[in-house]
Amino acid sequence: MRITQGTFAYLPDLTDEQITAQVRYCLSHDWPLSVEFTDDPHPRNFLWEMWELPMFDMADPSAILYEINRCREAHPDHYIRLNAYDRTLGRQTTALSFIVNRPKEEPGFRLDRQEGADRQVRYSLHAYASDRPEGERYRS
Amino acid sequence: MSTDGRRRFGMTGNPQPGTDAAVGGATPPAAVEPRWADDAEVDMGAHLAEARIAEVLDALSRDLVALEPVKTRIHEIASLLVIDRLRHGFGLDSERPSLHMCFTGSPGTGKTTVALRMAEILNRLGYLAKGHLVTVTRDDLVGQYIGHTAPKTREVLKRAMGGLLFIDEAYYLYKQENERDYGAESIEILLQVMENQRSDVVVVLAGYKDRMDVFFESNPGMQSRIAHHIDFPDYSVDELMLIAERMLARQHYNLSDDAVVAFRQLLTKRMTMPRFANARSVRNALERCRLRQADRLVAVGGTVGRDDLMRIEAADVRRSRHLSGFSGGAA
Numbered sequence: 001m002r003i004t005q006g007t008f009a010y011l012p013d014l015t016d017e018q019i020t021a022q023v024r025y026c027l028s029h030d031w032p033l034s035v036e037f038t039d040d041p042h043p044r045n046f047l048w049e050m051w052e053l054p055m056f057d058m059a060d061p062s063a064i065l066y067e068i069n070r071c072r073e074a075h076p077d078h079y080i081r082l083n084a085y086d087r088t089l090g091r092q093t094t095a096l097s098f099i100v101n102r103p104k105e106e107p108g109f110r111l112d113r114q115e116g117a118d119r120q121v122r123y124s125l126h127a128y129a130s131d132r133p134e135g136e137r138y139r140s
Numbered sequence: 141m142s143t144d145g146r147r148r149f150g151m152t153g154n155p156q157p158g159t160d161a162a163v164g165g166a167t168p169p170a171a172v173e174p175r176w177a178d179d180a181e182v183d184m185g186a187h188l189a190e191a192r193i194a195e196v197l198d199a200l201s202r203d204l205v206a207l208e209p210v211k212t213r214i215h216e217i218a219s220l221l222v223i224d225r226l227r228h229g230f231g232l233d234s235e236r237p238s239l240h241m242c243f244t245g246s247p248g249t250g251k252t253t254v255a256l257r258m259a260e261i262l263n264r265l266g267y268l269a270k271g272h273l274v275t276v277t278r279d280d281l282v283g284q285y286i287g288h289t290a291p292k293t294r295e296v297l298k299r300a301m302g303g304l305l306f307i308d309e310a311y312y313l314y315k316q317e318n319e320r321d322y323g324a325e326s327i328e329i330l331l332q333v334m335e336n337q338r339s340d341v342v343v344v345l346a347g348y349k350d351r352m353d354v355f356f357e358s359n360p361g362m363q364s365r366i367a368h369h370i371d372f373p374d375y376s377v378d379e380l381m382l383i384a385e386r387m388l389a390r391q392h393y394n395l396s397d398d399a400v401v402a403f404r405q406l407l408t409k410r411m412t413m414p415r416f417a418n419a420r421s422v423r424n425a426l427e428r429c430r431l432r433q434a435d436r437l438v439a440v441g442g443t444v445g446r447d448d449l450m451r452i453e454a455a456d457v458r459r460s461r462h463l464s465g466f467s468g469g470a471a
Contacts, residue, residue, distance in 0.1 A: 052291065059270045060302020062340035067298070 001108025003041050006081055007098040016065065019082070019100055023061035031084035031095050032056045033064050035071050039078045039103075039137040040130055048081065068100055077103045077138040103129075103138035175229035182226055193218060193264050200257050204250055205386070206379040213370050214258065221265045238367040239267065239342045240334055242310075242356075244349040245372025248418030251346045252306065254372075259304040262342060269340075270302035278312040281326045289322040293329045301340045310345035311355035331361050375418050380407050384422050388452070393430065398454035402463070403429075409462050425460070432456040 004010055014022070026033055034054035038045065051071040055064060064082070071080050080101035083094050107128040114122040129137035176182060188194050197218060201211055217239075224237060239262065243251040256273050263271025276296055283289035297305065307313070313330075315321040334343050345352070345362075349371060356363040375383065381404055388394060395403060406425060410416055433456045437444055458464065 053295075055298060057299055058301070059272050059299065060340070062269065062337070063298035063301035066301065066337060066340070 001106055003079065003099070003102065003106055005041065005043070005079075005099060007096055009099065013102070014098070014100065019068070020061045020065060022096070022098070023064045023082070026084040026096060027058060027061065027064075029084075029086070029095070031086050033058070034083045034085070035064075035067050035080060035100075036083060037071055037075050037078045037080045037101075039075075039134060040127065041079050042125060042127055042130075048079075051080070054085065072101050076101075077140070079103070105138065105140060178230065180230075182229065184222075184226075187226060188222065193222065193261060196257060196261050196264060200254075204253065205382045206375060207250060207254075207372060210250075210254060210370055210372055213368065214254070214261070217368060218261055218265070221262070221267060225265065236338060238338065238365070240366045241342070241344045241368040241370060242352065242366045243344060243346040243370050243372060244352045246348065246374055246418055248420035248422075249372035249374065250419065251372055252308075254370075255304060255306045255344050255346070258344070259342075262304070267339075268303055268342060272300075272303035273306055274300040274303060275306045275308060277308050278323065281307070281313065281330075282322050284322075286322075289325045290329055293326045294333075297330070297333050297337075297341060300343075301337070303341070305341055305343045307343065307345050309347045311347050311351040314355055314358055316354075316358060327359060327362065331365060334365050377404060377407055377411065380411075380418070380422050383419050384426060387423060387426055391430075393426075393450055393452055395452050395457075396454060399429075399452050399457050402454045402457035406457055406460055406463055413462075428460065429456045432459050 008014060023033065032054050035051040036048035037051055038048040051074075052067060055067065058064060068080065068082065078101070079099060081097055081099045084096040086093060086095035110126045110128060112124045112126050114124070116122055127137075132139075197215060200214060204211070220237060224234065227234060241258070243254065245251055252273075252275065259268060259271045259273045262268040274296065280296055281289070281293045283292045313323040313327055315323055330343065333341065343366075345366065347355075381400070384403060384407075385395070403425075407422070410421060410425070429452050433452050436453070436456060437448065
């Protein structure tokens with residue numbers, strides 16, 4: 001099951017040229033970018049691991065691509081996303097966030113039903129991949 | 141509270157600044173299809189005009205005094221890049237030329253200025269996307285504890301990507317006497333990026349000739365990755381006088397005839413002294429002449445005209461401690 005998180009998630013995966021174009025757009029708006037990765041893509045897990053520090057004062061998209069590629073090399077079987085932060089007063093939030101790398105196989109989620117008192121049912125999502133220990137999920 | 145200057149979430153409202161200008165940039169020389177047929181003839185002049193390269197080269201020859209070997213070398217490099225682009229247009233693929241450079245010479249011989257021009261030339265030819273200059277020294281690259289150096293060096297390199305990284309006094313990166321110095325780690329990362337990201341960043345090392353030679357001897361990897369070694373010669377007195385004239389003209393000052401003689405005397409004397417920094421010393425000497433001129437005009441009082449405000453007299457020059465008998469100190 002293909003994970004759809006962040007911008008462009010319903011499009012085919014972006015190529016490096018397309019990522020470069022997005023990064024160029026972010027830099028032209030003075031949004032610092034950061035790279036994050038995780039192997040626990042539960043929809044409620046919005047705090048992913050940081051890959052190095054957020055990148056300020058970058059002039060050219062190639063610098064961001066360089067970090068993305070380093071992260072891909074280190075974590076080929078992880079989800080990697082790129083965040084752009086808009087610091088202008090009144091906005092001060094993530095302006096753009098999209099996935100730039102995903103594992104080759106995505107087994108998806110299972111729906112767990114928990115029977116409670118008074119026939120109440122609680123639902124939870126369980127990623128098949130998260131049965132395995134951290135760092136080994138999605139490894140084929 | 142006013143909402144002026146705030147950006148809203150919707151796509152309407154304030155126009156977003158900077159979009160077009162920044163996206164426009166130079167296109168990298170990576171056309172997949174050959175641009176011209178095999179038997180086409182390409183007008184060299186039109187191609188040069190298209191890259192607007194001639195004006196940068198002209199400005200280089202015009203604005204910089206002397207430095208003939210440097211200018212010739214830059215012309216050669218620029219020509220190679222133009223030809224390379226033309227070849228690319230015909231589908232003749234050759235390896236992207238290595239553009240890393242080493243500038244050696246005494247202080248004040250124009251290394252930074254030439255680096256700035258070089259960045260512009262490379263930008264116009266499409267080899268650098270942004271063409272900005274990032275000037276760093278050892279402090280910006282080397283960390284203070286284990287694990288600090290690599291991210292620091294990488295951060296600097298990333299900031300320089302799309303432009304030119306100018307490492308001043310690069311030989312300080314390597315300390316021979318201390319093998320646990322973190323400088324070596326920084327050099328390692330520099331080499332790695334210089335090799336793998338050749339299309340993204342151009343590295344220029346600068347420093348004194350003799351110490352640079354020692355640096356290369358102990359870092360053969362660095363030597364072999366730098367294709368262009370350019371030596372900046374010292375200026376002669378005549379060239380320094382020409383530089384002084386141009387500096388003054390730019391600031392709307394001029395030297396009286398006597399002052400020219402005096403200033404030449406001052407320079408001749410100063411050149412033999414230690415810590416003489418060529419054009420930089422000239423600038424400092426002129427700054428002090430301006431101070432003394434102002435001091436003299438205020439002391440005299442009365443009425444002053446436009447010419448009085450512009451002219452530096454011999455007395456302003458001769459009051460320099462180098463001509464009036466005191467010695468020591470840098471000019």
